[in-house]
Amino acid sequence: MLRTTPFHARTAALCASHAWRRWAGYVVASSYELSHDREYHAIRSAAALLDVSPLCKYLVAGRDAARLLDRMVPRDVSRAGIGQVLYTPWCDAAGKVLDDGTIARLDETVFRVTAAEPGLRWLEANAAGLDVSIEDTSDATAALALQGPSARDILERACGADLAGLRYFRLTAARIAGHPVTISRTGYTGDLGYEIWLDAADALPVWDALVAAGTPYGITPAGMLALDVARIEAGLMLLDVDYVSARKALIESQTSSPYELDLGWTVDLGKETFVGRDALAAEAARGPAWRFVGIAVDWDSFERLFAEAGLAPRVPLAAWRTSVPLYGDGGQVGYATSGVWSPLLKQYIALAHVEARPAAPGPAREREGTREHRRRRAAAHVVKKPFFDPERKRA
Amino acid sequence: MKPYDAIVIGGGHNGLVCAAYLARAGRRVLVLERRERVGGAAFSEQVFPGFTFTVYSYVVSLLRPEIIRDLELPRHGLHVLPLESTLTPLANGDHLAQWSDHDQNRRALARHSPRDAEAYDEFGRTLHQMARAVKPLLGMVPPDPASLAPGDLAGLARLARHFRGMGRGVFHALHKLLTMSAADYLDEWFESEALKGTKSASGIIGTLLGPRSPGTAYVLLHHYMGELDGVFRAWGFAKGGNGSVSAAIAAAARALGAEIRTGTPVARVLVESGRATGVALESGEEIRAGRVVSSADPRRTFLELVGEAHLPGELVEAVRRFRFRGASAKVNLALDALPDFTCLPGPGAHLRGAISISPSVEYLERAYDQAKYGEFSRRPYMDIVIPSMIDPSMAPPGKHVASIFAQYAPYRLNGGWTDARREALGDAVIDTLAEYAPNLKSIILHRQVVTPADIERDVGLSEGSIFQGELSLQQLFSVRPAPGWSKYRTPVEGLYMCGAGTHPGGGVMGAPGRLAALTMLGARR
Amino acid sequence: MSGATVVIGADADALVAAHYLARAGRRALVVDEREAPDAPALEPGWIPPRVVRDLALERHGLVVHAPDPWAAAPLPDGGRLELARDLARSAASTARASRRAAHRRPQFCGRMARLARVLELLYAGPPPDPLARAPGELARMAGLAWRVRRLGRRAIEDLLRVLPMPAADLLDDWFESDELKGLLGLGGVMHLAQGPRSGGTAFALLHGHVGSPPGVFRPPRSNLVEVLARLPGIEVRRGARVARITVRARRAAGIVLATGEEIAADCVVSGIDPRRTLLELVDPAWLDPELVRAVRNVRARGVVARATLLLDREPGFSALTLAPSLDDLERAHDDAKYGRVPQRPALEAHAVDEAADAAGRRRVDVHVQYAPHALAEGAWDSARRAALGDQVVALLAAHLPGGAAAVVERSVRTPLDLEAARGWPQGQMHHAELALDQALWMRPVPALAQYRTPIRALYLGGPATHPGGGIAGAAGANAAREIIRDARRGRL
């Protein structure tokens, strides 16, 4: 049996579709309703409540906690203020990304680390010689994401606090239904949104309180399918889908550096040392071999393809997660790893790795797809990520 | 009648594979098997009415997929069913389970150690990479490192390129695996005693070495070898037991035109002026053939069937030194009901997989300590499968059979093996297992105990060595079975070897038989 | 060439490295935490002739003790099996143990000597790197391969077969005499946490043979450390405990002593064990966590105690081994692997080749194996130490003129004591066990095998590096040569 999250009693009752999916050994709803459509639109128009408990979470505490994380990740953790959250990848010695996640500074010497994959062993390996304690709080900590334009109003009602001052990638302590929670202004949708971290034992009352507070605002439980659409629009990559962890890669060409994942901004070569620094410094000097970009399919070309076969264009309403070749002049120049029809932008978008050579946004590409059993190519071009970036996200 | 192109001595699975490949190439082949039925150590038998035992070997992991395809074995009845899990019951009533599903496995391991659950994937990846690096060697005729022949030099150069091409990480990891003890190697990865115990057990199978002895880590790799072929699960159980593997190969060989005579022990290889010209049977009959290929182990082949007189002294010395030292026993049970394990009561998926009595490395090491000095382990390591849970046709409806592989039972037992000692070993196995499954003694209908002495007598494996000679580093690849003679050829022209005693070694794998046949057919691989 | 080098540790390898560097024109300062050198014991270890020559050690008083017979073992009939350095001379004695042994020994010794010769070739320089692409290294490997091939088919076959073997199997192949096999078998497990039935112990047996005449399976002993310490050219500071190796801008910049004193250097060579060097003296932040993991995994288990006896008379032997059979050795190891002091430890006693002291007493050094570093029950304390001493005396008594009464004084050092006194990790004299997976390009771990560390200008040059303990000074000399090479290429 797969494990269920602390919210399962609520999510199971809501899951009319019976569409579940695995996430890190847990079952979570793919969609609650028969189609994920409304759940997606809730993210962009009202507020969606997502159970993100399967994330791996670690509490790193002690005199050297900041040193440990600074040693491990390419970003400068020492500069993070209390209450700040950093998004960062972390690498092996070859400068290839092992995982990505967030580091929240809860206190001078206390951090919460989230990761897509279990990372206790790696944290401990990095802790050699340091005075820190590392606690795996994945099971003990439940997590919800409340995302969408109404998220702030709902949350303020639920916790009775003013969140206007809580800036993007900052966190604060609060209480919901009398239970202590941590609220961070973070998320995986690229919208105004919060993530709420709480003791697993308090899961149900907190859920109930949020739903009660949110009902007047149209709060909608949302599953992974809706999230997948939103995160692609937000240009956010996903481990195992858009890149392979260096820990799992069987050959070097499967690995990616932060530069190759468009995360160069997280690499602080000014830091004297961190795992992978030498390799990354060399790569920075040389320039990365790959870029991670947004791709938009040209609608006219796409429509024409289908018209030739006597069909109307068919777009993927749920995100796909396969490798799709991209062509430039003279052959394949890259591959897209996830893509979807953006219901909001009315655009067929994808995240893609392209060889660094002709990577400046603009030049035309061709993207391969299946039309009526046959592989065909449609024109596509590189566009700026995120595809959708509303003001309210940071405001 | 047209004379035989080749005579294969021994109808074990390797002899049969060799015969089938020769027949497939249009050669006229005769297989001579001493016993009444083919199969050798891959042998099933209804020892008690209605209960089929897979008497000796019991699981399939390494059977080469190319053999399954080339000989169309599924058409001849081969069906390998998956084994789903490994359960390690522990003395305190707890257990460790390893599952083929990643999430389930991770959760099961994390209960013992979250670090081990994480390390497990990296460990698997490292072994996968090494298996990839080593696999080409299994399908290769090993070059002779001391030879200056162009073929050997080219082979060595290829080998050097291969090793140099595998990358530093893999090369060094492989070096460690080849030279370390299973215990030390696993200590570098894991902290849970039960996991280390169970993983290290695969390093001691068929060897009179303890898990703390260098050289035992290498066999860990074999578990990962099968996965490379895209086989969904490495370990499986052949429907009908391992005898059906041999039966399928025999059927394929016959269909390809090979002739198989059972109940026909060969007394001697006929050698005339340095050349093998045929065989003499124990019945006195002589059969001529262009070539003779023996699937019997090196000691039997060289020292009994050929005779020292026809061999160079160095080879005789090497064969004498070749380590057999059987250390494994089998206990096969006919059961009235399913064993009920304290750690996981009642029936369940865990009974469809392997059950391993290997609670810690120290448990195995202590079992070995006794064997070192000529006693069988009072509390042995055991690998148990309940075939009737996987293939119900193995037992009457509602009844069951259990196959228990136990170590250590040294061939050289102080005072020698007797009927009484055999039963004492059986009791030790049952008593130990009953500690974990208390209903065991009350559900046993029949039991069959097979000691190394029995294996030697019944199957012909010298000293009961299940792999026709230990799979230790100094007996592998270019030195298996003897330096200079790793290429299935022998100093006697026209005499070849094709049993598990040749590269790449033991197990129900078929590779030696196939490579020998390809060598004889002059195919360069 | 100039510049200051700090060498940490004043053992043979570190001192050799310091002298080589001094000769290359560098200032070499050796620091050691011990106030005084360890009791002027003779250290076992073959010294490569090149080191002797380069440092003119003979001129400076090097005395190599190569006892003859190099080994002896009591026989059940009351006599002794004595193995002379000259094969022919020991034939008669061997025949007393076993006629067959006497007959087979010359052939055995010849074959083993050839294998030891291969190791000697490999030990002469830094470890070969089988994956190297540099033309120089490729040429060196080709040269090695050629010289090995020239030894003939037999030697190559033996090499492949013998190195991974258990010493017990190898000896069983050749001999029947328990005493002979026990004596030789002890050579296969010297300082190893393995019994003679463990794979790879044949390699250890050969390691102990390197540099000696055919059939001599124990290295000589010498006053090397003492000679090196007084050899001019370097400065040795004792009682100076290193607290930290300073790293600045990704390179070693010197050391800080426990007193807080800073000593700047443009090169630091560590002769102490790699775990302490890299995980305690250096901030591990400079190291890849995978390397940290690998260094933590270096096996260094101490299994040897040392006893020193003072006798009031001549001991009646130069060397005496009490390891009556392979089974006895194996059983002693069985005890130790579960954390117990064996009922019958194996002993190897050496009469120290010095004139008697003022009181006319003679010293005997005794190697005691196996003595586990950590006991399963309780811990080493003075009572247990004394009990081990009693055991040693009781075992030796039968072979001493006058029995136990001849022993007027004794002291025992457990692995714990040796760790404290000598800085040997867990009491392991070789700093990293000498096993096939920790030899050559794997020693102590692949990333450190060429004496360099990921921190520029920080080198390892102790027995944990190739070719390892027992080959006195070779690792230090190799390390120094690599440093000089780096300096010449401007890579220091």
Ligand SMILES: Cc1cc2nc3c(=O)[nH]c(=O)nc-3n(C[C@H](O)[C@H](O)[C@H](O)COP(=O)(O)OP(=O)(O)OC[C@H]3O[C@@H](n4cnc5c(N)ncnc54)[C@H](O)[C@@H]3O)c2cc1C
């Ligand atoms: C108890 C036991 C458990 C095992 N478990 C497993 C397992 O679970 N999985 C696995 O993969 N492997 C296992 N093995 C190993 C595997 O079964 C053997 O390595 C393999 O079957 C050897 O096959 P072979 O054809 O090379 O030799 P054999 O099977 O030994 O065949 C040799 C044949 O030659 C015949 N023969 C010998 N001399 C003569 C003669 N003079 N004249 C005529 N015929 C002769 C013999 O009767 C025999 O049939 C096990 C082995 C044993 C004994």
